[in-house]
Amino acid sequence: MKTNTVYKRAFNRCLSLLAHRAPGEWPFSEAELAEALEVSRTTVRAVLATLAANGLVRTSGARRFLLRAPEAADYFPEPQTETVAELVERRFMQWVLQGDCQPGQTINASELARQFGTSTTAIREYLTHFSRFGLLERHPNSGWVFKGVTPAFAAEIYEIRELFELRSARHFVGLADDAPAWALLDEIERQHHRLLDEIDDRFSDFSRLDERLHRLIHQASSNRFILDFYDVISIIFHYHYQWNKADEKERNIVAIQEHLDYIAALRSRDLRAIDAKCRAHLRTARATLLRSIDLGPLRPHGTAGLRTAGIPVPAALS
Missing domain, CATH: 1.10.10.10 (Winged helix-like DNA-binding domain superfamily/Winged helix DNA-binding domain)
Structure with missing residues (x-):
């Protein structure tokens, strides 16, 4: 079952790499694809075989050709890749x-x-x-x-998150133009625009998309300690602040716009722009987290806890 899950996750990620590519000669070697998908070559061959069986890829001798772009029906359902x-x-x-x-x-x-x-x-x-x-x-x-998450704990983890993400973003923009990570970033950007168009019905889907973008950036660091730390970030920032549902759609619209600005800065490879957009977005995420900690899952309002802990309360939260 574990192997099947790894294969399905790799297959879906490969489809994302191929999204909106024009039909033509296959763009990756098996070694490059294995590295991009973070799986073995055996799994890559299984992925390629399914792509061929589904009519996305054709093999001719030692060469492969992309016949069409992936469609929604080509992907494995998300629960099967968990x-x-x-x-x-x-x-x-x-x-x-x-x-x-x-x-x-x-x-x-x-x-x-x-x-x-x-x-x-x-x-x-x-x-x-x-x-x-x-x-x-x-x-x-x-x-x-x-033990739970306290305002003091949130302040500490925010400081490390900012440090690690800025370092990872610098590694990201140092990737070659044809690195698979750029294709994945393109697909994530398209999903942001699609979610924005459907925000009234799908605003709660933002959390998973947020996790995908930031994890992609952190993976560029190739640093096991940064990646391990990001698992904790995912827990705290993508679940804990959901305690407060009152303005979830509005918060997510703001965050989507900040993501799109951040993505544009990454494409520009302008380190000053990247620094500014990254810090702005992380400040927003920190304010949301601190507010949720103070409100808790049941309490309707209040910011006294933040001030008691000596943490500044943004004007919008007062």
């Missing part, structure tokens, strides 16, 4: 967001495994990973304790 770790993450954060887990509460790994329909081992691996960052704490003979 790894066990992603499934555990999604269900755990849904559990937190529903108010079932509050700071200071003890977490029983066996009970969560039963609720989530997964193994206790998968739950423990997940909890162990995030305990390193202070979100969870292991207590002898009493399981795990959820």
Whole structure:
């Protein structure tokens, strides 16, 4: 099942690389495609075989030709590409967001495994990973304790996020013009425009698109520590601030526009423009996170918690 998921994720990502390319000679070697998709050559060959079977690619001797651009029906459904770790993450954060887990509460790994329909081992691996960052704490003979996200914790993680993302963005614009990452950026930009056109019905889809853009940028660093840290960013920024739904559509419209400005700056390769657009967007994300921490999942209003912690409250939140 794990191999099947890896293959399906690689196949969908390959389709994104090919999106809106004109038919013609195949643009990648097997080695280049394996690197871009972060899979083995064996998986790449399986992807290529399916592309051929679905009429996207034709092989002639040692050469391949792209016959058509991918369509929506060519992609595997998103639930089929979800790894066990992603499934555990999604269900755990849904559990937190529903108010079932509050700071200071003890977490029983066996009970969560039963609720989530997964193994206790998968739950423990997940909890162990995030305990390193202070979100969870292991207590002898009493399981795990959820410590939650405080304004002070958010301020610390924001500082590191800004540092790592700016460094990653510099690596990104140093990529060659034909690097697969640029094709992926093109596809992500198109999805932003499509989401903006359909925002009234799909505004809640922004979180996943936000994760795709920032992860793509961080991957350009090729730094395992930056990528590992980004998993924590994903948890905190893409789930925690969803506690407050009051102005979600409006917030996401602003964030989409900031993303499009950021993408334009990346294409310009102008480091000053990149720095400015990146910092502006991350400041907005930080303000949203701090507001959600202060409001919590149940409280309707308030900014006293931020001021108590000594963190400035943006005028828009006062």
